[in-house]
Amino acid sequence: MKIIIKPIIALALCLMLVACNNSESTDTTEKPAKKENNRYPGKKVYYHSMDGTPTTADPVRAATVYTNFLVLNEFDTLYSYKYLKRPYELKTNLATAMPQVSDDGLTYTITIKKGVKFHDNKAFEGGKGREVLASDFVYSLKRHFDKKFKSQGAWLFSGRIVGLDDWKKQGSDYSQTIQGLQALDDYTIQIKLIEPYPQLIYTLAMGFTALVPHEAVEFYGDEFGSNPVGSGPFILQSFNQEKAIYFANPDFRQEPLDLAFEGYEESIHEFTGIKELKGKSPPFIDVMEVHFIKESSSRWNSFTKGNEIQFTTVPKEQSNSVIMTKKPLKLYPQITDNYHHMYMVEAGFVYSGFDMINPTFGNNGNPEHDAKNKALRCAIRKGFNWDQRNRAFYFGLGTVFPGVITPAVMEFDPTMSKDAISLDIEGAKILLKEANWNADNLPELKYHTSGNVTNRLFYEQFRGFLKKIGYPVNKIKYNPYPSFGAFNKALKNGKTPFFSLAWGLDYPDAENTLQLFYGPNKSPGSNNFNYQNPQFDALFEKAKIMQPSHERTVLYQELNQMVIDDCVVISGLSRNKIYLWHHDVIMYPDREILGGFFARYVDVKE
Amino acid sequence: MDILKFAVRKLFGGIPLILGVTFISFLLMVYFGPDLTWEKLGKNPTQQDIMEVRHELGYDQPFVKRYGNYLKQLVTLDFGNSQMTDKKVSTILKETMPVSLHLIIPGFILGNIIAVALALFAAYHRGTWLDKLIMTGSVVGMSISFLIVIIAFQLLFCSSFGLDLFPVRGWEVYNNEGNIIWSQYFKYVTVPTLATVFVALGYNTRFYRAVLVEEMTKDHVRTARAFGHKPASILFKSVLKNAMVPITTRIMFSIPLVVVSGSLLIESYFGIPGVGKITYDAIVAGDQNILKAIVGLTAVLFVIVLLLTDILYRVFDPRVELK
16 A cells, blocks of 8 residues: 555655745746747737726726726727826827817817727628717717716716706707717817816726717617727727737727827836837737736736736735845846836725714714714824735835825825824824723724725734724724625715725826815715815815816815824825736836726737 | 426426525525625715616516516526626626536536546445545545645646646637637646546545445345356446436536536636636626526526436336336
8 A cells, every 4th residue: 555655645745846846936937938829820919917807898887997998998088198107197099189278167179080980890881980070979978977878987077067967867868969068060079067177187088988989889789888899999809707809900090109208218118128119100919818817826827827918916925926125126036037027006095984974983063072083083093003004915015195195196295294104002092091082981893894805804903903002802893795885885874984995096186085075975975984074175175176286286285184184084005016027028007097008009029 | 208298297396496496596686685786886976876776777676576577587588688797698698608518517527437436446445445545535635625726736737837738727719610629628628627526526436435335235236246246247237327326316416506607716717708707706796687597597407407317217227206
């Protein structure tokens, strides 16, 4: 028996050791194998990956980064962002120029390029794509206000455009003209606003406002989202839960890449090889496969195999084998020798917050109670150890900042006081004592969040933080929800006195995060804190209609300070992501504000 | 003719089962399942938006009416569109079920055939070190999580850190006409099959061995031995054939799950667009139209499997009457 068993065990151990040993040392010194290109002979193919799955490619539901990626490559938007310029800067896409805005800021006139065609599709007469017209934009925006299309982006325009909300109330009749949304001629769009909305131009660069042809929407009906027809740089060939396949649009307009205009800087972008593309018109690849891979080990294996996906973010469990030093960030030579990498802060942040109309931690109108609860909220915030959170969960690479104006926007003030994010255990204890809080009368704190392993770990860590300020651990409970939808339901129904969330910026303007505290946006709106501060609201109303200026930035920062002073939120941290891609791919990937716009500029060395 | 009558009777008799399964599952979906409203809303919804989404999802209709619609959908096999994606449920199932079948069948067949062979071998050598070796192997297979097996096999056979023999992900097995390219098929199906067989062997072998050992202690086997029949003849004609009733039951009852549910973990980790992942996503998100189709079809398949199992019982054991 021993004679037979021993070789078997030895063989098994050898195989396991080979696998495990290599995985730990990230032996990626071998050059990645060349992708077999049997499926697309003679074509230049780029294999992209994403860590989530889009459910549709319909612009009206482009609410996630995954859907947005699909939409921005299939369809055209009026504006987009400069490929390499940071902070983000808008540029024209389908529009010929930046909008003409009337002096009162209420009327936007935009002309679009002539001769741009929708992709050939059987939805059109004779199968040939027709010209994109201004009326297509009007139609596309109207869809958000037509119940049957289940828009997730209508909130960006609701109460903003003259007559649009009424059009919906009157039954969404497409033959009716809307005063504030018209095609003046085939190439001119006019938008009239109820009040100034400086962020409108950003919305015109979002997937939500991509132009769709009514013929295709009518032809495919409810299945338009899986049979999208646009005029963008790529044409979606197939799309399922595992991947999307795009072919380049052969008729895409010729717009040579102007590196200087796009924000190219030799010192930052030279390593990418983008310089080679100067003067060429995108798209540069023939085929793009986008793989949706949630399982990080599978994504990593596929990426490091060399002949499968060519782009990935670094999974948490691989951080020790990828990151050599964190400050400054350096990756192991095995990684840098084989892959390009970049590192960027997300356009969003993670935070925890209090429901301010729930008397557990919020207000009930009694000044004594409200002051006592404010002390409790501030004490909890003082006890929060952002440094430890950052190290334990974000490779220590996250950017911790006070308040809700994130580092991704122009209005971010790096010189702002760090008190709101500094650990101050003694200060917290003093606050609790002064407000007569003690172990007996401290309220039960339920940590409301989506139920998953990471959130459970967040909770355990948070409980540890609070223990240090004297909060009894038996009063801190984990309250998980089986899905984000269930959590969101509880949140919107005011059943979460304390919650943890993340917010992704829709556009690079601090208004997008400050509106989270605007009184009229209370639940079920985006103000999950149910923060009601007349001073804040008045100032926000003043700031939100202002064009970008120093004066507006000052107002934004005042608003930010109010939120900090009231201890409404424990914030925040913007996660930093490391992107890796194969050396044979020329690109500067960015899935944040730029979204899917970068894909048209991707090239693959042959 | 008897079989036909039996089949018709059995199918009609299956209707209460289908009604029961669909009713209980729908009850659970409606009252305990995820509320899709909150996944479909925009970032800054109003009460009006919430009402509209609930109406669109049919949440504002009475339960009885919704259940009636479900039965109608089941009869017409038209489950409408998926509530999360823009595809028809029928299109989704048509696209994903063949993929899952192609993925799972080799592992299912091999897992059962090898398990029966090992069980026969172990039962024949009952109590010896060979029996113990096989049973130990079975326990190991049962003890290791399927997830770990998948990750380990992927690392070992597919990744550049291991033997690098097979693709990590994908399912490029059909040509433009939708026909299987066999060389590609073997390339993509091998590692998932190995993982499936590794795990299935443990459970199956233990079960089949127990059944076979019991059969081997029966009088007719002892009599056959006494008459000097060859061991192979006894094993296959007297033991295996008589043990086929429980073996058939186990195999047949696995079929609906294999056909409809696929294998979530395999599909997720190997990037295979099968029905398992669709089902899992539908459960998590609360996509009731997909769930209704999956549950309903599984129930119907169970009824058919019950019928076939009864017929097969008679094939293996003529004493069984089709009543």
